[in-house]
Amino acid sequence: MIHTRPRATVLGLALTLAGVSPANAWAQGFGLNEIGTCAEARGFANTGAPCHDASSIYWNPAATASLPGFSIYGGASAIRLLGGFKQDSTRHQYNANVPTVVTPAVFLNFSNSIGPNKYALGFGVYVPYGLISQWRTDFPGRFASQRASLQSIYLQPNISFEIIPSVLSIGGGPVIGLSSIRLDQAQDLSTFPVPGAPLPGITFADLGIAPGTEAAVATLKATATAPGFNVGIHANVLPVLQVGAHFLSQVVFNYKNGTASFRQIGTGLTLPANNPLGVPGGTPVDALLASQFTGSGPFTSQGVSTKITHPYQFQVGIGYTGLSQTTLSVDYAVVGWSAFKMLPINFQGSAAANSQTILANYVDSWSIRSGLEHVFGDPVVGFIGRLGFSYAKTPVPRDAVVPLLPDMNRFNYSAGIGYPVTKNTAIDLTYIHVGTQGRRGLTAQRTTTVNNNLTYAQLDDGFYTLAANVVSLSLKLGF
Amino acid sequence: MTRYFTISALAVVALTACDSEKIVTRPATSLNTGLFRSYVAIGNSITAGYQSGGITDSTQQESFADLLAHAAGTRYAYPSFSAPGCPPPIVNFQTGARLGGQSGSFCALRDPSKVSGILNNVAVPGAAVVDLTASTTANSNPLTTFILGGKTQIQKALDASPSFVTVEIGNNDVLPAALTGVPVPTAGLSPGITPVDSFVVQYARAINALKSAQPKLKGVLLGVFNVTLIGALFPIDSAIDDPVIGFEVNAAAGHAITYAPDCVHSGALLSLEVLPLIASGQVPPIIGCGDTDPFTLDQNKIALFVGTVQAYNAYIQVKADSIGFVYMDPNPLLVQLRAIDSIPAVPNFASATRPFGSFITLDGIHPSAAAHQMIAAAMIAKIDSAYGVSLSAQRIATR
Numbered sequence: 001m002i003h004t005r006p007r008a009t010v011l012g013l014a015l016t017l018a019g020v021s022p023a024n025a026w027a028q029g030f031g032l033n034e035i036g037t038c039a040e041a042r043g044f045a046n047t048g049a050p051c052h053d054a055s056s057i058y059w060n061p062a063a064t065a066s067l068p069g070f071s072i073y074g075g076a077s078a079i080r081l082l083g084g085f086k087q088d089s090t091r092h093q094y095n096a097n098v099p100t101v102v103t104p105a106v107f108l109n110f111s112n113s114i115g116p117n118k119y120a121l122g123f124g125v126y127v128p129y130g131l132i133s134q135w136r137t138d139f140p141g142r143f144a145s146q147r148a149s150l151q152s153i154y155l156q157p158n159i160s161f162e163i164i165p166s167v168l169s170i171g172g173g174p175v176i177g178l179s180s181i182r183l184d185q186a187q188d189l190s191t192f193p194v195p196g197a198p199l200p201g202i203t204f205a206d207l208g209i210a211p212g213t214e215a216a217v218a219t220l221k222a223t224a225t226a227p228g229f230n231v232g233i234h235a236n237v238l239p240v241l242q243v244g245a246h247f248l249s250q251v252v253f254n255y256k257n258g259t260a261s262f263r264q265i266g267t268g269l270t271l272p273a274n275n276p277l278g279v280p281g282g283t284p285v286d287a288l289l290a291s292q293f294t295g296s297g298p299f300t301s302q303g304v305s306t307k308i309t310h311p312y313q314f315q316v317g318i319g320y321t322g323l324s325q326t327t328l329s330v331d332y333a334v335v336g337w338s339a340f341k342m343l344p345i346n347f348q349g350s351a352a353a354n355s356q357t358i359l360a361n362y363v364d365s366w367s368i369r370s371g372l373e374h375v376f377g378d379p380v381v382g383f384i385g386r387l388g389f390s391y392a393k394t395p396v397p398r399d400a401v402v403p404l405l406p407d408m409n410r411f412n413y414s415a416g417i418g419y420p421v422t423k424n425t426a427i428d429l430t431y432i433h434v435g436t437q438g439r440r441g442l443t444a445q446r447t448t449t450v451n452n453n454l455t456y457a458q459l460d461d462g463f464y465t466l467a468a469n470v471v472s473l474s475l476k477l478g479f
Numbered sequence: 480m481t482r483y484f485t486i487s488a489l490a491v492v493a494l495t496a497c498d499s500e501k502i503v504t505r506p507a508t509s510l511n512t513g514l515f516r517s518y519v520a521i522g523n524s525i526t527a528g529y530q531s532g533g534i535t536d537s538t539q540q541e542s543f544a545d546l547l548a549h550a551a552g553t554r555y556a557y558p559s560f561s562a563p564g565c566p567p568p569i570v571n572f573q574t575g576a577r578l579g580g581q582s583g584s585f586c587a588l589r590d591p592s593k594v595s596g597i598l599n600n601v602a603v604p605g606a607a608v609v610d611l612t613a614s615t616t617a618n619s620n621p622l623t624t625f626i627l628g629g630k631t632q633i634q635k636a637l638d639a640s641p642s643f644v645t646v647e648i649g650n651n652d653v654l655p656a657a658l659t660g661v662p663v664p665t666a667g668l669s670p671g672i673t674p675v676d677s678f679v680v681q682y683a684r685a686i687n688a689l690k691s692a693q694p695k696l697k698g699v700l701l702g703v704f705n706v707t708l709i710g711a712l713f714p715i716d717s718a719i720d721d722p723v724i725g726f727e728v729n730a731a732a733g734h735a736i737t738y739a740p741d742c743v744h745s746g747a748l749l750s751l752e753v754l755p756l757i758a759s760g761q762v763p764p765i766i767g768c769g770d771t772d773p774f775t776l777d778q779n780k781i782a783l784f785v786g787t788v789q790a791y792n793a794y795i796q797v798k799a800d801s802i803g804f805v806y807m808d809p810n811p812l813l814v815q816l817r818a819i820d821s822i823p824a825v826p827n828f829a830s831a832t833r834p835f836g837s838f839i840t841l842d843g844i845h846p847s848a849a850a851h852q853m854i855a856a857a858m859i860a861k862i863d864s865a866y867g868v869s870l871s872a873q874r875i876a877t878r
Contacts, residue, residue, distance in 0.1 A: 089554060090517075090597065140596070190594070190628075206588040208558065208628035210638075212596035269629025272619030276586075281615035285629050458592075 029311070029337050029362065029395050029407060030150060034077035035059070035105045035126045037428035037474035041416025042371025043388020045329040047232070048244045049319020053476050054107035057124035057158045059315075060244045061171035062232040064120040065160040067111045068478060074106035075428070075474025082469075085406070085443070087140060087462040094139045103127045105474075109158075116165040122158040122173075127151060128248065129179075129310045133404065137186075140212055141403030141443035147184040148404060152177055152253070152310060156230055172231030177310065179253045180223045187299075189215035189267060189285070191450075194277075207276055214265050215289055216299055222258030222306070226251045240322035248313040250339055255306050260347065262299035264289065302349020311336040317369070325375040325382070333369065337362040337395030342448070356447045365395035371414075384418030386430070394439075399456050401441030406464035408439035416472075426476040434468035508552050514697060514868055515551035515643050517599075519636040520544030521611065521685075522647035522701070524604035524845060527626070528557075531841035533577060534604060534622070535564030536590060541848040544600050544645060546855035550870045551643075556595035558626045561587040565625065569841045572834045589625060601635040603627060607651040608678055611685035617670060618651060633688045641693055645858070646686070649703035649791050652678055654844070657706040657784050658752045660774045668773065672783070675790040682791075683798065690802055697866065699858055700799040702792040702808040707748060707781050708817055710826055710835035711843030715742050715749040715768065715775060717825045727828035732757040734764035741777075742768035748776040751826070751843050805865045807858055816850075 033039075036055030039046035050056040054073040056063040083096035109122035129152040135142050155178070160171025190205035190213050205211055232246035266286050273281025279288065293299045317331030343358040369390035375382040389412065396407035416430030441464045446452050451459060520526045520542070528534060528542035536559045539545065548555035563579030565586035570578050577583060603610065605620050611632045615623075627635050636644065652673035656662045664671035673681075690696055706712070718728045719738050729735050732754045745768045753774035756762040768775045776784065792808060799806035816822045816838050826834040826843065835843050838850040846854065859870045 089556075089595075091512075190596075202588070203591075204628075205594045206591065208589065208625040210596040210598075210628050210630075210635075211594055213628070267629070270614035271629055272615035272623040272627075273617070274620045275624040276621050277624075281619055 029335065029340070029365070030129050030131045030405065031311075031313070031335060032103060032127055032130050034079065034103050034470060034472060035128065036073065036107075037075050037077070037416065037430045037472040038386065038418065040077065040432055040470070040472050041386035041388055041414050041428070041430040042329060042373060043369045043390040043412060043414055044333075044367075045317055045331040045369035045371040045388065045390070047246055047315045047331050048234075048317030049242045049321070049327050049329040050234075050244065053474075054109040054122060054124070055105065055126075057107045057109065057122045057156060057173075058105075058126050058128070058154075058230065058246075058248075060232040060234050060246045061156075061158050061173060061230055062160050062169040062234040062246075063244060064109050064122050064158060064171060065111060065118040065162050065169045066234075067109050067120060069111060070479040071109045071111075072107070072477040073109075073474060074104075075472065076102050076104045077430075077470055077472035078102050080469045082465075082467045083406070084465045085139070085141065085403075085441070085462050086465075087443070089461065094136065094141075097134045097136045098132060099134065101130075101132050103130065117162045118165070118169075119161045120159065120171070122160075124156045124158060125153060126156070127153055128313070131405075135403060137214075139403070139443075142186040142214075143188045143191075143212070144185070144403040144443065144445050145183065146186050146217065148182070150179070150181045150308075152179040152251075154178075154228075154230075154251075158230075160232075166236060168233075168235045170231070170233050172229060175228040175230055175249070175251065177226045177228060177251045177253065178223070179226070179255070179308070179310075181221070181255065181258075181308075183218070183220040185218045185220075186214045186265075187216035187218055187262070189213040189289070209269070209285075213267055213269070215267055215286075216265055216293070217263045218260060218299075219263070220258055220260045220304055222255035222304065224253040224255040224257075226253045228310075240320060242319040242321070243317070244319075245314070245316040250312040250336060251310040253308050253310065255308070258304040258306065259301060260304040260349075260351075261301045262293060264293050264299070296350055298351045298354070300350060302347055302351060304348060305346045306344055308343065309339045311339050325379055327371075327373040329369075329371045329373075331369040333367045335365050335367075335395065338364045340395075356449055359446045359448065359452065360400050361397055362395040362400070363397065365393045367392040381420040381423055383420065386414075386416040386418070388412070388414035388416075388432075390414075398440070399442070399446065399459070401439055401464060402445040403443060404445070406439065406441045406466065408436045408464065408466060410466075411435045418476075424478045428472075428474045428476065430470075430472040432468075432470035432472070434466075434470070436466045438463055438465045440464070506552070510551050510868060510870070511553040513642075514866055515548075515553040517639050517641045518548050518551060518553045518555070518643045518645075519598075519639050519641040520547075520600040520602055520645050520647075521632050521636055522602035522645070523606045523651055524602070525650065526600065526602035526645070526647045527604050527622075528600075528851075529604045530845045530847065531568035531570070532583070532845075533564045533566045533568030535560050535562050535568060535578065535587075536593075537562070538564075538568060539600075541851050542600065543851040543855040543858065544602070546851060547645065547858060547870075548599060550855070550859055552871075553599075555599045556593070556597060557600040558598060559590040559593040560625075561590045563587060565622065571831045572841045573828075573831045586621065586625075597639045598626075598635060599639060601627065601632045602647070603632060605651060606632065606648065607673060608648050608681040608685065609673070611648060612681070612688060633685055636689065637692050641689070641696060641698075644689060644696060644698035645701060646698065647701035648682070648685075649678065649788075649795070650706065652791070653703065653784055653787055654706050654709075657776065658711060658750045658774075660750055660772065660776055660780065662780060662783055672787055675787060675794070678791055679794050682794065686798055686802065697804065699805045699807055699862065700795050701858075702795055702806065702810065703788045704813060705785060705788050705810050707776065707784050708810075708813050708822070709844050710822060710839040711751045712748040712776065713751070713825045715747045715766070716744055718749065719743055721825075724825060724828070728754065731755075731828060732764060734758070736764045736766055739765070739767040739769075739772075742766060742775070746778055746781075748781065750774045750776075805861045807861050809854065809857075812853055812857060 038051035111120040158173035228251035234244040269285040315333040371388040528539035567578035659669040661669035
């Protein structure tokens with residue numbers, strides 16, 4: 001029986017848990033801004049002058065007090081990613097194979113008043129962090145991530161109150177985060193230690209097994225729940241000028257109940273006679289590895305745990321309504337990605353000795369967001385047109401531009417409409433194009449023990465491209 | 480063109496694993512985006528860069544395949560073996576000492592910093608024509624695994640989706656038999672000569688597999704060397720007639736060798752391989768020159784080997800012509816070097832470092848860096864002429 005250790009699994013699982021990939025092309029890191037169709041059309045500049053709907057529970061919890069009566073806002077965004085990687089050494093282009101992602105968002109709000117002071121109670125369900133990534137089976141970086149998904153749904157009860165009627169309000173509420181992750185990752189036989197080698201550190205690559213020889217696929221699944229909060233403040237400082245800010249706290253998910261399973265993949269390799277392993281010529285490599293997937297082998301189902309910190313978000317904005325039936329808004333946002341320095345992956349079974357820590361070393365990132373909204377015709381039930389632009393600075397350092405998250409600076413162009421179906425019902429529709437300039441990156445990744453002694457120049461091996469198209473549709477109801 | 484060897488014990492050095500490699504990508508040109516978009520060298524020890532009974536990164540960089548890739552400015556990833564080698568090359572002909580003071584069973588394994596999933600040189604020392612398409616054969620040796628990792632040469636070559644190949648195979652279909660002086664398969668002694676009809680079938684299978692997968696493939700088919708002209712086979716008359724050479728041969732064998740009467744002025748060739756066997760007592764110090772005597776090639780056997788090589792090469796040339804490849808016969812070069820004594824007919828046993836001249840390395844079989852440069856230059860001239868390109872032969876000198 002040959003025992004090897006799933007070292008590559010550890011790498012991959014870890015970065016997958018970092019949660020990201022080309023699929024989340026619309027915000028920094030693995031953040032998602034697709035929360036409310038109106039806000040998306042305004043280029044996410046929605047804190048100083050929020051859209052007049054219940055999505056303010058996320059964008060500025062203080063602003064919900066100004067909403068009328070009972071309101072519901074719900075919808076979804078469909079995100080289609082176009083990503084790829086061009087490898088230097090082969091000049092081959094590998095395209096991502098990401099399915100269209102749909103992210104929902106639903107908000108309910110009830111407003112009333114106590115004397116002159118309005119207040120509101122509400123509840124929101126939204127997805128501020130998430131991803132799905134999928135590469136084709138020939139992608140050289142599939143050993144970091146073949147397919148990865150992360151979905152973190154935040155549930156937020158909300159209360160807001162006008163401190164100064166029609167001028168200053170505050171609001172906020174606790175957040176309960178429900179997060180689930182999954183990773184499918186190819187396992188590279190060349191990285192496995194050679195059993196019985198006279199010295200440690202000898203891998204199958206040293207014996208001639210080519211890097212990129214897929215011998216197994218690992219699948220990791222885990223869920224976690226964690227608390228946080230979201231607070232905001234909003235002020236009408238002038239009749240035509242609004243300001244606002246909101247702070248969504250950091251949420252730390254400890255995934256303690258994960259499971260890792262492994263499926264053997266045929267390599268089709270046959271060992272020749274006089275091979276250094278000392279087995280008879282003609283022996284299939286797959287037969288040698290079969291024992292790894294049964295009994296006490298390292299590629300048997302086992303527990304796994306990790307921790308992913310979802311960073312804080314702080315956004316401040318200003319809105320100007322001095323032009324007839326027009327709102328101009330500009331926001332500045334900071335996301336505390338520096339909390340994401342590394343990612344521990346701890347196996348709880350036969351691969352426990354291979355637990356590792358992925359190096360991420362993200363930095364805080366910022367974005368500038370701007371939007372324009374104009375109401376055509378009746379100011380209450382008129383047709384609404386919206387435009388937006390935002391620029392998002394990536395939090396990912398060049399050493400961490402890897403298959404799981406080949407992140408890069410993003411330019412978001414958006415346009416949308418608001419169509420009043422009835423006096424109390426409207427439909428919002430938005431299209432966003434996410435553009436980038438591309439970025440050089442890696443197909444291998446660093447952990448505290450693997451590749452950590454290699455320079456960026458040694459790992460940098462190609463060019464990632466990224467673009468996305470988003471269509472968002474929401475229904476707005478008021479009573 | 481080496482015979483296979485066995486690494487009896489896998490002696491290794493500690494290595495730091497590496498999951499990535501950096502192949503220098505040269506600026507795009509019409510050559511490396513066209514004819515040489517992806518070059519792969521297929522073959523045996525000569526293509527692999529085996530010299531002086533060993534292989535290590537520095538000898539690999541002297542292969543004609545490396546020189547050709549460099550001249551074409553195309554990607555070139557080879558299975559680099561860390562110093563001192565796998566096994567380390569011989570550095571002293573007289574003592575048999577190897578690089579780094581290691582033994583012939585030592586292997587320092589592949590250099591992890593140059594590990595690549597896609598190789599541009601898949602040649603394996605010891606490979607014969609059958610090995611191009613077979614996973615395991617009698618010729619398989621540890622280097623087969625180290626280089627190919629469980630694939631055949633053709634499979635490994637196709638991983639690179641080649642646009643251009645050089646194929647240099649067939650020497651090991653005659654060489655082991657020539658060095659043992661036994662042209663028919665003999666257990667424990669000689670694998671014999673690969674019959675021409677078998678050679679043709681196996682050669683065609685390999686080339687057809689390449690062309691089937693890459694219909695637009697171009698390349699060079701290199702002919703088989705005339706093994707009777709290598710340094711490890713020398714005229715037995717020199718040892719009989721020249722007392723100095725006779726003394727040196729006896730010294731190398733550790734015994735006074737007795738030559739049978741049929742050797743005298745026979746024009747037979749004596750294989751150097753017999754000397755250590757005599758020295759170790761495995762073979763008695765008596766040399767005969769008949770058709771059935773081992774370790775010598777009489778005129779009949781010489782004719783057999785020469786004729787076999789000619790038949791191989793006739794087929795290789797026909798095959799090359801039929802698929803639009805270039806055929807290159809290496810033997811005019813070999814004959815030319817022998818004619819001017821650059822490859823001496825009789826080894827200089829007194830030299831520890833150049834017993835076979837400057838074109839053959841210390842094992843008496845494998846070409847030196849200078850010889851590889853000549854092969855590359857000749858090959859470039861052929862390619863330029865056949866394909867209307869202009870490879871930079873100048874780069875060979877600066878490699």
